[in-house]
Amino acid sequence: MDTMILARHLAEALTFPTVEGNEEAKENFLAFLTRTYPRVHGELSVEVVGTYSRIYRWKGKNTERLPVLLTAHYDVVPVEEGTQHHWTCPPFSGEIREDFVYGRGALDDKNQVICILEALERALEKGEEPQRDVYFALGHDEEVGGKEGAQAMAKVFQARGLSFSYVLDEGGAVVEDALPGFFQPFAFVGVAEKGSSMVELRVQGEGGHSSMPAGPSSVAILAQAIARLTDHPMKLRLTPAVEKLLQELSGVGGVQGFLLRRPRLFFPLLGRSLEKISTMNAMLRTTMAVTRIQGGEADNLLPQEAWALVNVRLLPGDTLEEVLQEMKKIVEDLPVVMKRITTEEASSLSPTDTAEFKALKELIGEIFPKIPVLPYIMAGSSDSRKYEPCSKNIFRFSAVKLTSSDLTTVHGTDERVSLENLETMARFYEELLRK
Ligand SMILES: [Zn+2]
Incomplete structure (x- = not known):
């Protein structure tokens, strides 16, 4: 040719x-x-x-x-x-x-x-x-x-x-x-391909003047919810594809060769080091990333409303509904309304x-x-x-x-x-x- x-x-x-x-x-x-x-x-x-x-x-x-x-x-x-x-x-x-x-x-x-x-x-x-x-x-x-x-x-x-x-x-x-x-x-x-869905977090507050706040503002509650979700990532999970990937890696060396040969057995240990590598982390769990946030329009006004959007990347085997339920549980005690904006499953x-x-x-x-x-x-x-x-x-x-x-x-x-x-x-x- x-x-x-x-x-x-x-x-x-x-x-x-x-x-x-x-x-x-x-x-x-x-x-x-x-x-x-x-x-x-x-x-x-x-x-x-x-x-x-x-x-x-x-x-x-x-x-x-x-x-x-x-x-x-x-x-x-x-x-x-x-x-x-x-x-x-x-x-x-x-x-x-x-x-x-x-x-x-x-x-x-x-x-x-x-x-x-x-x-x-x-x-x-x-x-x-x-x-x-x-x-x-x-x-x-x-x-x-x-x-x-x-x-x-x-x-x-x-x-x-x-x-x-x-x-x-x-x-x-x-x-x-x-x-x-x-x-x-x-x-x-x-x-396989991960699914990419958007979930909205919305908080309604009292509003009013910032000189006399009564309790946390909608922005503060939203921030709390985001911090909570960030601290509670979805569980690590080994899919057959990634199990095979890790096994293949053991054949070409690397310090973790021994563990990699039996990824399922040693997953509790392997997972903890693999999740530190962003590309591997993405293959081992459904991830959540806040991509947009808004609340407040003036320097001295308590915003009545604040919202954020979370990009949820679904691992094959997880559905958005299941993940949404888990997310809701994590912020259960906060006055946050959560809903799906777009749905694309894995x-x-x-x-x-x-x-x-x-x-x-x-x-x-x-x-x-x-x-x-x-x-x-x-x-x-x-x-x-x-x-x-x-x-x-x-x-x-x-x-x-x-x-x-x-x-x-x-x-x-x-x-x-x-x-x-x-x-x-x-x-x-x-x-x-x-x-
Ligand atoms: Zn293309």
């Missing part, structure tokens, strides 16, 4: 500002795909869903085997006002500079879109035929919830009674410096003791030899959970090697992907299509 051609295709893909509301850019982007990948669009069946999403189907030799579903999205988040000039190259210019393709969407997620299509086009060029049916669901609204795209496409699959061997979406990656104390890269495969947890996970692990091993493959729970959400009714094996992995500082460019400044990563990613999909 010619890496320069691949890079130029991605660079052009990045020139379309496919942000929410820009219908014209989405139309132009789709037209660009059709002319750039003539074989894919001539030989595969292509179905339009929700105006701007597409389902591609490549018929395989063996109809006995369950089909696989690849997914990716081409909508991007906007560039924050006033940050454009911080970019090395303008975010929608599609420039290639010093072995990197720059632009909004270079990592999230047009790189994936282009590499999947590139791999399909090359396979068709060589006259290859897949072992089984391969579906590619191309979404257009992931960044705003995926309702018209992924959700509608999942409904189409369901209506046809389709069930997939596995679904592969964006999410994890090979990260070089992900875990403190481990000086080596790991390949992280997302097997996704299901894909098992890791399956042939499908093992096959993905082997494929990753072919492309990234000697790099341990670890399942993990994603803090953010992707389109992939929409496909839960169609498969119990939902994996989130992009075949790119990144550092934690590269990850901050996703939705941030100077999003870029290296030519080396592009080549690796396309190779990963080429291999996958042969399985």
